[in-house]
Amino acid sequence: MKGNIVYFEEAKPENMDIVLDLVKEKAQEKGIKHVVVASTRGMTGVKAAEAFKGSGIQIVVVTHQIGPRGPELLPENEEKIKAAGG
Template sequence: MPIESRAVYFEKPGHENTERTLQLANARADELAVKTVVVASGSGATGAKAAEIFKGKNIVVVAGAVGYQEPNTHRMKEEHRSVIEGSGGKVLFAGHAFGMMGRAVNRKFGAIQIDELIAHVLRIFCQGVKVGCEISCMAA
């Protein structure tokens, strides 16, 4: 039995597509009875919007590593974090699954590690596929 799926393409990239993308993803999650959704969101803006749109689902917002830009700090705005957690969502601060230690070894010794190889292969499809796989590993 064939399975059909609809594809939506936007004329231009950008944050103006975020809300519609989340709405489409929520509709598809409903069709497939998906109960848990993982979203990447550094500042928390996408995570807060996702928390509103994915009401009733378990939402995990992956925000990246604490200390990435400055020691003991993160990029997520507190007002966005409050919306996410206030709606029952979870926020995860973690190092990138396809980076960190492997990248450090590469920089020090010039030897590519398996996590970087995986990231490069996934980027062949597109950056979004790589990010989706990576944040799912981080949230697992």
């Protein structure tokens, strides 16, 4: 099996869109039906759910444990993720 590696010269928010497109392409190519995405406040989860909407690939968004400040996943992002099918 051969694969490609993509490197970014600098960290920036736009890289997430590129990564999600690459993951979606590879998942469709390999017949993968579920993709897990880590998201603290839900912004990455929203982007992923919207990027995969209608693809037949289920997005599972996980956050970290609830700490002393309570949940960090923003309620509005949780609703957007659910609305997009995540």
